[in-house]
Amino acid sequence: MEAPNVEELLVQAERDEAQKLQRITVHKELELEFDLGNLLASDRNPPTTVRHAGATPEAELRALARDNTQLLINELWQLPTERVEEAVVARLPEPSTRLPREKPLPRPRPLTRWQQFARLKGIRPKKKTNLVWDEASGQWRRRWGYKRARDDTKEWLIEVPGGADPMEDQFAKRIQAKKERVAKNELNRLRNLARAHKMQVPSAAGLHPTGHQSKEELGRAMQVAKVSTASVGRFQERLPKEKAPRGSGKKRKFQPLFGDFAAEKKSQLELLRVMNSKKPQLDVTRATNKQMREEDQEAAAQRKKMSQKGKRKGGRPGPGGKRKGGGPPSQGGKRKGGLGGKMQSRPPGVGGKRRGGVQPHGGKRRK
Amino acid sequence: MRPLTEEETLVMFQKIAKYIGENLQLLVDRPDDTYCFQLHNYRVYYVSENILKLAANISGNKLVSLGTCFGKFTKTHNFHLHVTALDYLAPYAKYKVWIQSTQDCRKVDPLAIVVFHQADIGEYIRHEETLT
Numbered sequence: 001m002e003a004p005n006v007e008e009l010l011v012q013a014e015r016d017e018a019q020k021l022q023r024i025t026v027h028k029e030l031e032l033e034f035d036l037g038n039l040l041a042s043d044r045n046p047p048t049t050v051r052h053a054g055a056t057p058e059a060e061l062r063a064l065a066r067d068n069t070q071l072l073i074n075e076l077w078q079l080p081t082e083r084v085e086e087a088v089v090a091r092l093p094e095p096s097t098r099l100p101r102e103k104p105l106p107r108p109r110p111l112t113r114w115q116q117f118a119r120l121k122g123i124r125p126k127k128k129t130n131l132v133w134d135e136a137s138g139q140w141r142r143r144w145g146y147k148r149a150r151d152d153t154k155e156w157l158i159e160v161p162g163g164a165d166p167m168e169d170q171f172a173k174r175i176q177a178k179k180e181r182v183a184k185n186e187l188n189r190l191r192n193l194a195r196a197h198k199m200q201v202p203s204a205a206g207l208h209p210t211g212h213q214s215k216e217e218l219g220r221a222m223q224v225a226k227v228s229t230a231s232v233g234r235f236q237e238r239l240p241k242e243k244a245p246r247g248s249g250k251k252r253k254f255q256p257l258f259g260d261f262a263a264e265k266k267s268q269l270e271l272l273r274v275m276n277s278k279k280p281q282l283d284v285t286r287a288t289n290k291q292m293r294e295e296d297q298e299a300a301a302q303r304k305k306m307s308q309k310g311k312r313k314g315g316r317p318g319p320g321g322k323r324k325g326g327g328p329p330s331q332g333g334k335r336k337g338g339l340g341g342k343m344q345s346r347p348p349g350v351g352g353k354r355r356g357g358v359q360p361h362g363g364k365r366r367k
Numbered sequence: 368m369r370p371l372t373e374e375e376t377l378v379m380f381q382k383i384a385k386y387i388g389e390n391l392q393l394l395v396d397r398p399d400d401t402y403c404f405q406l407h408n409y410r411v412y413y414v415s416e417n418i419l420k421l422a423a424n425i426s427g428n429k430l431v432s433l434g435t436c437f438g439k440f441t442k443t444h445n446f447h448l449h450v451t452a453l454d455y456l457a458p459y460a461k462y463k464v465w466i467q468s469t470q471d472c473r474k475v476d477p478l479a480i481v482v483f484h485q486a487d488i489g490e491y492i493r494h495e496e497t498l499t
Binding site: 254255257258259261264265267268269271272275276 | 401403
């Protein structure tokens, strides 16, 4: 009784082995091309089974995908393996397919003023160490930046130099000098940037105090200084008897008094014709503004969806309590972009008449 | 004093067109003389060309009025039509009625007719040739 059982078992085991091998080995007419660095397998065999499948090729496609993935995995198993923290890992070779650039090559930038000067004089950059030994603190500190080695603004004792006023605040003087250096550096950086992009930098050419400036120049300098605040001069106080500047509003240009009467008549008749035509006229500015606003709203909605998806996926593996906290704030946050703004479903007939007329104050115009 | 801008002209024309409709172009484009609209101190004046040339010699703050005042623009750029425009609008008005003067209205008995040509259906039959 046991012998046939054992025989049966052996036969069964053989059959199982054969089946397993069948699953693992895949027969292909043309060998696949592998780029294991990118985990890529290219199958050049013509997809005859898929073509003959007809309307619903799902089963054939799935079989094809399974076979190709099996071959790729077989190749991966042949790579040299190593052990990284209790996981067996295969070391992938260098990728052989060259992927195209996502963005175009950057164009060469013009040299900064220092680079031009250094090139002229033949100055090469000297390699400096990152850390310097600081005697005062007795430790290695960085050469520049946060907690640097020799920060002269952080001195606790400064001797009054020989020729200086004893009442002068030396500490404030050092801080002021540092601010000036930073501002000068920033200005030079912006100038270099403007040169690279061929833009103009707003300059304070005639506004520095020289001691011999005319009344108008001083007035102009004062006006510019008033407007150069974060609120563009809106909350600047005035001296008790100082008068408000006149002519600081937006300048409007009107037609001359004795303009061309015929041209005026013609434009008025044209206006009348448009008014009486009873067909809605397309106001191009308003149409483009509306289009741009819709695009912005769509983009904002997309971004919100992405951030919501990311937050939801991150919150799921956490414990239940955390999930409750994470859910509502992300959804209850600012949704003004989607719902606010003008309605999008405006009937064309109603919108037409409004679009035909132009607001006297002028709508928001974007260039 | 200055000519009207596009937006101001549009607002004013829309108002006037409510009373005289397409006949507005007869006001703009007159066969006898060139008339234009000028804005002075928020008021719109309808003035002929030669009068305008004379008025240009008067300084702005001394000039009170010129031609015919059609109406004024409010601070929020709406246009209000004034009664002084009636003489120019009346010939072109689409729907008009005539009314007895106030003194006659007060003297006459309550059932007398005060408004003439109101819902005058017979007007077409009487003046068929002229009205077409």
